[in-house]
Amino acid sequence: MNKKIMHHKRLMYKLLKYKSIIIGGLILLAYIFLVTFGPLIASQGPDEQNLLATLQPPSRIHPFGTDELGRDMLSRLIHGARYSFLITLVSVAAAAFIGIPTGLIAGYKGGVLEAMLVRIVDFILTFPPLVLAILAVTIFGFGLRGLILAIIVSFFPTIARLAYIVTRSMRERDFILAAQALGAGDLRILLHHIFPNIAGPLLVEISLRAGQAVLTTTALGFLGLGVAPPTPEWGVIMARGKDFLFIAPHIVMTTGIVISLSVLGFNLFADGLRDMLDPKMRRIGWRLG
């Protein structure tokens, strides 16, 4: 009991020391709050038009201004957060759900499975990242479903590869051999002995991937390959805002800030986590890199 409290205290101390986890976590919490209670905060519906107040710069009634159809930018961005976070959450969770077990099993079992996984992953990674997502979304079809599938396909290989590499390095370690000698089954070894040891690096990777997923989603939306307008998806809003860059730059400005902050949240969280898990880096300067 006492030991447990000590452990928690140490963990909190560690967390406080790594400010980027705190800052990143707070940013993400703010977004999660927006996504959950968004419709209550947004003053207007995302599609509510007011043609008498188009392209207005930020004011007290419209803190982020209005777009070309007089829709409230803040409301649209809040609703957009729901799309981005839904897509990110579902696709990255699915990618992890596919990638981690395949990597674990291939790394632990070896043999044909290992050879096959390495081939498949290497093949998928010969496509430049965004090119892969663009081709995948073309094949799966534009729209929410295609977008999510495309991100799963482009992200699971790196997660699987990481899980595979770390597991393989652990396969021959003494504590695994000892567990085997004591008669532990494969499933027990994988879940109780290997997984806890690789969970940290995987969490870092998943957090980084989530930031990437937001960027990929908006890029595809910007290119017109994601969800279709008038859905208030961030990339779609950017693409429309581009046409009004000269006369109403606030559309692009506010959208960009909202996108970047969310990615920053994921990145900071991942960076802080990595520093915390890697004691070697601890002596080196500032924690932001």
Added chain:
Amino acid sequence: MFKFIVFRILSVLVTVYIAMTTVFFGIRLAPGDPAQLLAGQQTQEDVKRARQFLGLDAPIYIQYLKFLRGVIRGDLGVSALTRRSVSEEIVRCIPATFTLLAASMVLTAVLGVPAGVVCALMPGTVWDFLIMLLVVGALSVPNFWLGMLMIELFSVRLGWLPSFGFSGLKTAIMPAIAVAARQVAVTTRMTRVSMLEVLGEDYLKVALAKGLGTWSVVLKHGLRNALLPVITSLGLQAGFLLGGSIVIEVLFAWPGIGQLLINAITMRDYNLIQGITIVYVGGFLLIMLFMDLCYALVDPRIHYE
């Protein structure tokens, strides 16, 4: 060395073959009918004629064999979009994309490596903190937004640079920065970490104790060893460069392959999509090969057998 290069080029060819086959069947299974798009709002007859013109009325395996025969002869078919040969279209677009990528690569090396070295030489100082802040920012910002910010500032407000198109180096400045920003950030970070590690090694202290000048020690003994992981990461990150350039080409109306790909996808121009896939995958693999060769250049211990 020679054997190694031949082997690697062969494996590039095999991978490109698998990639183009995957894309060939993938896009034909995808929703959307190019014949319909080509014929527009026309009668069934027109759609049928368009399908014939595109060679899509044949069974899929015949189409595939025809495609393979063409590829072996260096003929990628005709673009449905422009009715010109696909290779011609791609060759027309390569200079623009190449200029953009080359400029981004130069920016990455010229900005990223020195910034990383500066950080490593004075870790924990304000400079280190500021540069690392910029790095984290650059990694979180969508590149097309960065491009728009630059257009807003340098074209609209200051009027220094043209906001779109490709005519000479001046037009390449903003697109190249937008594409390179991420790369520069990653390179700075890699160089910093790698350099910090090397600076802690004993042989550097020995070199200093021998009385060698600080700069000579830092650059010759430190940087050369620190660059190895940086080069590896540059090769891997080249993929992000290729991908990122697509979005930037669309934003700046840059007449490159990326924009061609997006146009091809909206029109379901199968031949063009296939051709561009070959260029991207092949190009990416060749960059990786080139990086491996650079590796041998920097590190005399590495010999490829």
